[in-house]
Amino acid sequence: MRSCPACGTANGESDDFCGNCGSYLGWSSEPVRPGRAREPEPVPEPEPEPESTPKPESVLEPARDPGGIPAGMSEPESVPEPAPEPTANPAANPPVNPAAEAEAPAPGAAPDPGPPARPEVPARPGQPPEADPADEPIGAVRPGKPVARRPVVRPVAADEAPDGPPCPACGTPNLPGRKFCRRCAAPLRVREQPAALPWWRTMWPFRRRVRGGSGRALRRTLLVLAVAGLVLAGFLFFPLGRYVFEDVRDKLGGTAEISPTGVTASAAAPGHPASAAIDGLTNKYWGAPALGASLTCSFGTPFRLVGIVVHTGVSKEPQEFRRGARPTRADLLVTTEDGKVHRKTVTFTDKPGKQTVRMGISDVRSVELVLREAAGQGEGRPVAVGEVEFFRRT
Structure with a gap:
């Protein structure tokens, strides 16, 4: 068997890649026998440095002290030294080497002590003499x-028998439990390709695939609640929403003047009838004899009233x-087709010219x-309304 260097799974002798992780088995060590785990290899010890080999105890000589007496033996009794012989006359025998004579210390001078002597330590019997550390060379140490x-x-108990399905890449047979091919490391478990979506599922947002348990019920519930909320809001705020919609259309669309089909007045001054207010001329006017008089204009077909222009006074x-x-x-009282009356109070500036009143009422x-208030009133002065114009949305 061959072990995987990455995950440790045992593989066959002829396998080149691991069946569990797909790693290359060429870096694995020698095969592992069935039923026995590999033992770790011993760590090599560093080689020791060569040292001076001491002699055997049988060959060792007893250490001697400076006097020449072996260690462990008592000194012999002192022997009387012989008397010195008489010295010959130095003048009779001159020195043979004058340089040596010159180097000799003068009489009475202290002798040169020389380098300090190392203290001698007597060696024990049966122990080799110690080597001087200063005399030994220092070598490199290998880490x-x-x-x-x-x-x-x-x-593993038995070798693999590759009798499973062949590899889809190289055709090599593998065991059914392997994930990767033992020859080329190709994946043996190929994912099934999802079925093609219908054409309507390819359009956003239908192209999103939904897995089981991914919140489909929650999304449907939220969608139903959103639709119900919109329906409720439309029911409650329908008039306001319609007003906003129509107002936007009024601002974006065009306008055109519309003439009333009939006009009546509650009262009129002599020579100033109600029809003078819609004749298109400002030099003629409707004269109200007193405040509270009204002018009513009717239309044949309902329309969207977007504005009214009023010319006050007798002239421009x-x-x-x-x-x-x-x-x-x-006060403007606008009656719609359903009989509803819309009331709006307007204020006119006291100057000649047209006074524009913005409206926004459908089906008028x-x-x-x-008339509620007026300026410049006096006896024989009726309140003059020169012209009234109406505009619809186109």
Whole structure:
């Protein structure tokens, strides 16, 4: 068997790749026998440095002291030294070597002590003499080589029998439990390709695949609640939403003038009938004899009223404008096709020219103008309304 260097799984002798992780088995060690785990290799010890080999105890000589007496033996009794012989006359025998004579110390001078002598330590009997450390050479020391512990593989009972399905890449047979091919390391368990989606599932947001238990029920519940909330909001705020929608259309769309099909007045001054307010001329006007008089304009078909333009006073000329009475405040009563009346109070500026009133009412059938306040009133001065124009959305 061959063990995987990565995961330690045992593989066959002829396998090149691990069946569990797909690692290459060429770096594995020698095969492992069935039923027995590999033992870690011993760590080599560093080689010792050569040292001086001492002699055997049988060959060793007893150490001697400076006097020549072996260690462990008592000194002999002192022997009387012989008397010195008489010295010859130095003048009769001159020195043979003058240089040696010159180097000799002068009489009476202290002798040169020389280098200090090392104290002698007597050696014990039966022990080799100690070597001087200063005389031994110092050599290099080789460091220890670290060796990593090799993994212990799991033993197997029998060799693999590659009788399983062949590899889809190289055709080599493998065992059914292997994940990778033992010859080329190709994956043996190929994922099944998902079925093609229908064309409508390829469009966003339908192209998203939903797995089981991924929150489909929650999303459906939230979608139902959102739809119900929109329906409820539309039911409660429908008038407001419709008003906003129509107002945006009024601002983005165009306008056109529409003429009323009929006009009536609750009261009128002599020579100033109600029809003078819709004839398109500002030099003629409807004259109200008193405040509270009204002018009603009706239309044949309902329409979207987006604005009203009112010309006050007897003329657009400033001097003529100041001579007559003119309205400063009035009420607009707009009646729609369903009979509902919309009331709006408007204020006019006291100057000649047109006064624009912005509206926004659908299905209008009639508009009534009621005068509430006026300026420049006096006896024989009716309140003058020069012209009233209506505009619809196109």
